[in-house]
Amino acid sequence: MRIVIAEDAAVLRHGMVQLLTDRDLEVAAAVADAGALNTAVAEHKPDLVIAxxxxxxxxxxxxxxxxIALRLEHPRLGVLLFSQYIETRYxxxxxxxxxxxxxxxxxxxxxDVDEFVEAVHRVAAGGTALDPEVVRQLMSTRQQSNGLDALSPRERQVLVLMAQGLTNSAVARSMTITQRAVxxxxxxxxxKLDLPRTDSEHRRVLAVLRYLGATPVRF
Incomplete structure (x- = not known):
């Protein structure tokens, strides 16, 4: 896995590089601003950006x-935002x-460090890792129900955990129910969200997008 880091705080940037390289992950570049991030992605073609x-x-x-611009240009690029702020506008x-x-x-x-590294691997592999507070604030700004009113409280709870990137087995452990129930x-x-099985779309991803009020871009 090749990673590019974009973090303007020098101590945190260097600490993150050390943390990831200690876990046998390749950090191709660590930069301090958005312009340098674009340059580094073009040069190194990473699997994941941490910004x-x-x-x-x-x-x-x-x-x-x-x-956002990098994902539109490189749809398979993993993006992990790591911040002390929640920005819902974009x-x-x-x-x-x-x-x-x-x-x-x-x-x-x-x-802890293991939690962060696990999120790095998950996002790079095409999964999601959303902090529950980020999910909550995104939901507070959502304008439409998009069929979500039909979901039971249990189904909503499962969907919240799916949005955080949990697998069915992890959801089962969190809710103290069986995996079959999940x-x-x-x-x-x-x-209930009218998401039929197809060969071209990932229903789990579409359900999370519906929940967060986002419309997927078609490439």
Missing amino acids: DIRMPPGHTDEGLRAA TSRLLATGAAGIGYLLKERVA EKHVAGIFA
Whole structure:
């Protein structure tokens, strides 16, 4: 796995490089601003970008907007936002590029190194890793129900955990129910959201996008 890091805080940037290389992951570049991030991705063609949201020159949402542009140009590129801020204005646009391979973690809420590294692997492999607080704030800004009103409380709980990137077995452990029960809830979610099985679309991803109020971009 080849990784590019974009983080303007030098101590955190170098610490992240050391952490990942100690876990036998290749950090191709570690940069401090969005312009350098674009250059590094073009040069190194990474599997994953780990980016802060607020970076020079404006320290507002440069990292997030750069991530959106990179995903549109490189649809298979994994993007893990790692920030102390929640920015909902553009996050739905990032999710609209396809929830597969997207992560958004809050720095102060990552409990340990193993949790962070596991999220890195998950996002690089095409999974999702969304902090529950990020999911909550995205949902608070959602304008339409998009069929979600039909879901039972249990199905909504399963969908929240799916949005965080949990597998069926992990959802079962979190809810203290059997994996078979989770599978039934997931099937109910697909049916109520009218997401038939197809060869071209991933229903789990589409369900998460529906939940977060994002419309997937077709490539």
